[in-house]
Amino acid sequence: MKQFSQTIYPGLLLSLAIASLSKIIAIWLPSLGAGTIAILLGILLGNLFFSQSIWQKGTKFSEKTLLELSIVLLGTTVTFQTIAQIGGSGILFIMCQMTLTILAAYFIGKKLKFNQTMSLLMAGGNAVCGSSAIGAIAPEIGAKDKEKGQIITLVNLLGTVMMLTLPIIGGAVFTDNVMAKSALIGGTLQSVGQVIASANMVSSQVVEMATLFKILRIMFLVVVVFAFGKIANQSKDNNLTIQEKTKKKFPLPWYIIGFIICCVLNSVIHFPTILSQTTHSISGWFEITALAAIGLRINAKEFLKEGPRFLAYAGSVGIVQTIVAITLIKLLSS
Template identity: 60%
Template sequence: MNLTKLKTGTLEIIPGLGIAFLVAVCSKFLAQWLPTLGAATIAILLGILLGNTFLRNPILEKGTKVAEGKLLEFSVVLLGTTVTFQTIAQIGLKGGLFVLLQMSLTIMGAYIIGKKMKFSDNMALLMAGGNAVCGSSAVASIAPAINAKEEEKGQIITLVNLLGTILMLLLPLIGGILYPSNLLAKSALVGGTLQSVGQVVASASMIDSKAVELAMLFKIMRIMLLVVVVFLFSQFKNRGTLPESQIIESAANKSALPWYVAGFLLACIINSVFHLPVQISSTAHFFSSWFEITALAAIGLRLDFQKFFKEGKRFLYYGLSVGAVQVVLALLLLSFLRIG
């Protein structure tokens, strides 16, 4: 019985996973003629185009979900084999301070804007956490800690994904204009602002491969603070109604550090201590690249524009307002901290 279920589950995954891989192959091919965009960005854009036209089919959903989640997670872990402590040191204390300030101010800005626009506490908190930390994953972790409804969670995930897609394309252009020769500043702008890991990878790929490494370090720092954010949000929402010990236990249970972040850090430590042979790091980079591009194609295929239009103008204005605040804050902090 279990074997039959396993076979059925595998067969249900194959169509979506296969389509995502084919989009990735096409993206690699097209990147030869569009090197400025790069295969990662082409994959997510081509996925969005096909997913909202010819490939709108429920049969693909399970496979694209696996590709979007698991492949990107494995890609992040493998990326750790190409990073060392010396790479991390490039970020420095200023980079860490940038992340903390950017996250804190984004949370405050998103929450205040949400309340001014008459959104509920739950939706304002979900929007704040989703944009400040790691997109849909943060929303999914925060939602149970603040007792958010499924409808609220779904609406904010849709909005966060839309905003991230817009910023994914804009930030490399802004960074290129303002910081033409400052790779660290461009990487911080992307890694410290964008919502999801996939968007960070795709956006940084439009700069260069080194920017992907640096931007991911900024992103990993944000993800590592997810536990803290969930705890603070839970404490804020449940203030006066639950004992603090119960809030701490609840938040910790619902926001464990993602396994791929721990895997990335472990791979980085191993590479720093033992200096992995070139063959191993190059093989890891090869698979990481293909996992990444296939996952980004799946993200594009799953991005349903009908959901955005369904939510209405009020949601769109909220998203664009929060995005504008994030970008302005990042630029001001980069200038104030003189990063790069």
């Protein structure tokens, strides 16, 4: 029993059970959707009944690995023509949104007396892809484990709040404009999981397009890591230990590379319909199971742990990020 508790199976099976229950409930609540139900059930059950360590390995596996596999499989269902729907204005939006988010997060951090390292981590985490970006940037700028942990917590807290509020904001501002709501969610939220969870609260169309906007942001991670390495204090970089330097790796996540390969293959040879339908179904199950796990791993108590200065930093960045996104979307779509 002890060996079983140390594996991924308890948390994985729990996440799968919640995903299955969510699909059943969604039959009677189709407007809410299985994805939204999964994450809300996960938050509720995780904080009330399933906060023990036995579930952690499995929920972490479900949140990370299953979601990454879901992104790879998504590549078998889209082509260059699908991605082209984002258009030049969509690419310009992402570039401007990321640049302004980085500048805002950095300067707000400096105003609130955070050091350069933490300000850069906050900027990269919010502009690109949350914890993954922070993990890639940290060794480049010589960030300490404590600094990295604090910013990861802060970015995830902000992402959770925005994940739940952006569908409401997007619906109020853009009504039935699928592309605009997709750009808002995919262009601002911190992690892939948060994008998919938030988009699920709107529609399946928004899920697909918001994910493409998010993938475009992640593809710029290489540029951001390189730029931040140059910006960081040179003496700090020179003083990195050999162990810290060996942690540096190619920053583009494997699942983005997998998505691109699948997309290229589907664009060139056009996968059979039966294959695309099968991978789409598997991807959907992976996605909903991952969303249940994300909900299970959201600790409501964490919102109370961070001090006022940290919460002010997160709140300020989130507000600026959302306002900038809405403004850019309106300007570029006019």
